[in-house]
Amino acid sequence: MLNDSLRTQWPARRLSDIAHLEDGASGWTFYLCTRKEIRTNRQSTPFVHVVLQDASGTIAGRILENVDRLRDEFEAGEFVRVQARADRHNQRLELVIESIRRVNAEQDRRDGFREEACILSAPRPADEMWQELEQLIARVRDIHVRQVLQRMVSAEASRLRIWPAALTVHHAYRSGLLEHILKVAEAGVALSACYEADTDYVIAGAILHDIGKLRELSYDAATAYTLEGNLIGHITIGVQMLHETARGIEDFPPQILVRLAHLIVSHHGSRELGSPVEPMMVEAIILSAADDLDATLHQVRRHQAESVGDDPLTSYHSRLGRVFLKPSGR
Ligand SMILES: [Fe+2]
Ligand SMILES: [Fe+2]
Numbered sequence: 001m002l003n004d005s006l007r008t009q010w011p012a013r014r015l016s017d018i019a020h021l022e023d024g025a026s027g028w029t030f031y032l033c034t035r036k037e038i039r040t041n042r043q044s045t046p047f048v049h050v051v052l053q054d055a056s057g058t059i060a061g062r063i064l065e066n067v068d069r070l071r072d073e074f075e076a077g078e079f080v081r082v083q084a085r086a087d088r089h090n091q092r093l094e095l096v097i098e099s100i101r102r103v104n105a106e107q108d109r110r111d112g113f114r115e116e117a118c119i120l121s122a123p124r125p126a127d128e129m130w131q132e133l134e135q136l137i138a139r140v141r142d143i144h145v146r147q148v149l150q151r152m153v154s155a156e157a158s159r160l161r162i163w164p165a166a167l168t169v170h171h172a173y174r175s176g177l178l179e180h181i182l183k184v185a186e187a188g189v190a191l192s193a194c195y196e197a198d199t200d201y202v203i204a205g206a207i208l209h210d211i212g213k214l215r216e217l218s219y220d221a222a223t224a225y226t227l228e229g230n231l232i233g234h235i236t237i238g239v240q241m242l243h244e245t246a247r248g249i250e251d252f253p254p255q256i257l258v259r260l261a262h263l264i265v266s267h268h269g270s271r272e273l274g275s276p277v278e279p280m281m282v283e284a285i286i287l288s289a290a291d292d293l294d295a296t297l298h299q300v301r302r303h304q305a306e307s308v309g310d311d312p313l314t315s316y317h318s319r320l321g322r323v324f325l326k327p328s329g330r
Pocket of ligand 2: 210291
């Protein structure tokens, strides 16, 4: 009986996944809500802004009507059942949400709800990436550097396999940190061959530079900043983690420890970008360049993929401060 009344409440049409959503499509589906904010428009009328995700992507949504009733039906971090219409706004698709409530797992499973289908993940399987990480560490020739990497990675394995690299900016999904580490290492190793740098330090820097994100961010399907993350930040946390690990290794050479710490603290490249010192080793300059390149290209690719319409250029990317040519825009 309950089920029947609910069935009539939701339209029969199921929305396609976010990556294949088309302008004007309407229907219902399940998402993970990763952000919920009450905002006001120019007329001071409140509306709810949400960010929703499924395994294929993320999309912004707005609740413009029945705000008072719907705003308490769910929270950020919860799986939700949504009825909505896709609407093009500034070359990007958004959802205009007509109805939303938190998932009732028992009841909604009968309608096809599965947690994994709502969680955005890195495009490559975590197992495959993990193997690559182990091979990377095995390439490190210096025994002390290799040892500290092995210890750190195995102590943090359960989180490192699934952690996102960021809250929103780049690789902000399950296993995104691992994906980012491997790309930075791949680009960094190529550059270190080019410039005859010490590959050991470039690999170590790729693995360690953002390791503090394991404590800066909390991740349980949805991502948030921890208190430690807010108050200390991933650069300093990373150095603390490095020191904690090195202390457990007998006679760890201080000259190696200080170089590894330098790779972490300088990786943002400049003081304005949050590094207390600028890169002073060739390997640190390479690391910082590879890190910035990977983070930037990830944002560009995602922005290109999310831009809809025939215009050869994407919409303006406010963080990167420009528009981009779409791949098909020749
Ligand atoms: Fe960083
Ligand atoms: Fe990074």
